[in-house]
Amino acid sequence: MSSSDRAALELQISSDVRALTAESEQIGRTFAGQNNLGGNDFQALLHVMVAESAGAPLTAGELRKLLGTSGAAVTYLVERMIASGHLRRDADPADRRKVILRYDEHGLQVARKFFTPLARLTGEALAELPDADLEAAHRVFAALTGAMAQFRATAD
Incomplete structure (x- = not known):
């Protein structure tokens, strides 16, 4: 592959990522609404889901940094999300002094109900692709x- 072909492929991937991000943001707005x-x-x-999936649950302070909000704003947000049943606080099993945020059962049910059809469509869209393509x-x-x-770390 020539360097110009490689550059064109990288530009196409960047465009694909922007399109995926735009679709994801629209889906997020729909879910939120x-x-x-x-x-x-x-x-x-x-952020809570991504952190949990990575095996590194967030504290409210870590969430505050990710959202770029004040401590008071994230406290209000977390309290609201706990009151609505989307999140809960748990003691960190590795350090009982630390409190982590997790999805509450109601929040998981709401997310599953909304996102299960997307998971089905995603599975159908990927079904014909060979495993090697998915690994790549x-x-x-x-x-x-x-x-x-x-x-992001350098831009903050």
Whole structure:
């Protein structure tokens, strides 16, 4: 592959990521609207889910940094999300002095009800692709996520 072909492919991947991000943001807005959540509420739920999936649950302080809000604002947001049944506080099993945020059962049920059809459609869309393509896509997404995290860390 020539360097110009490689550059064109990288530009196409960047365009695809922007399109995926735009679709994801629209889906997030729809979920938030259907569940009486604000934009920051949905972003908070997304950060909590990503952190839990990575095996590194968030504290309210870590969530505050990710959202770029004040301590008072994140406290209000967390209290609202707990009152609505979307989140709960748990003691960190590794350090009982630390409190982490987790999805509450109601929040999981709401998310499952909304996102299960998307999971089904995603499975159908990927069904015809060979495992090797999915493994390559995973490596590409991991590389892109790493680059974005590195950029974010330097841009803060």
